[in-house]
């Protein structure tokens with residue numbers, strides 16, 4: 026099967042694209058999870074969030090998008106079909122008008138997971154990167170450190186699909202091994218998007234693997250699954266080739282005792298400099 030990863034079409038199971046492995050087998054062993062994170066650079070956990078709660082959060086988001094006139098009114102709300110002329114919508118912010126979403130992202134199940142994983146009290150940034158990605162769009166390849174590197178580098182991204190996300194709808198892909206690309210970590214990884222006006226490294230996933238090695242990996246996601254990774258793992262998204270919005274959110278977690286990136290924390294995070 027051919028899959029559109031960033032600006033490339035790659036064969037699933039071919040030389041450049043493989044399946045992400047899940048870490049559900051070690052979910053209750055914090056030491057093994059830490060070891061796996063060190064080794065693989067990511068943790069895929071199936072059914073981590075309560076699926077029903079994720080679907081409730083999805084409904085709240087779709088209702089909001091419907092009020093904004095972004096959805097096709099002749100189709101079922103839960104399908105998230107784009108209205109004619111609609112585009113991708115970035116809804117980054119504290120999203121206090123979406124309590125069901127915050128229940129998922131700030132819930133005891135996530136905080137206690139990170140308390141255990143980090144071995145001390147954790148916190149989550151108030152800012153949540155909520156995205157409705159439209160037809161033809163994808164996220165280019167990048168390290169997250171470039172966007173949130175002003176506090177501790179020991180921040181973890183949790184990417185949560187808010188609905189089932191097939192290959193065609195454009196879930197996340199990661200570059201296996203990229204957490205060990207020392208040259209890139211020392212160059213691109215030292216950049217700051219606000220200070221340096223830099224964002225994604227490339228739209229072409231093979232630019233990275235041809236120069237630095239590694240292999241891209243992705244999977245079909247279901248509501249409730251999460252993908253956790255650190256600030257130095259290259260990731261991008263698949264292209265959404267459907268007429269339905271791909272709805273997902275990325276949120277950040279770190280140890281409460283380490284420095285936070287002020288742009289994203291506090292009740293009124295300022296976000297990127299405009």
Ligand SMILES: O=C(O)CCC(=O)C(=O)O
Pocket residue numbers: 156158163164169182183184197260261262273274275
């Ligand atoms: O969902 C996406 O398209 C991008 C997500 C992302 O870059 C992240 O989770 O850090």
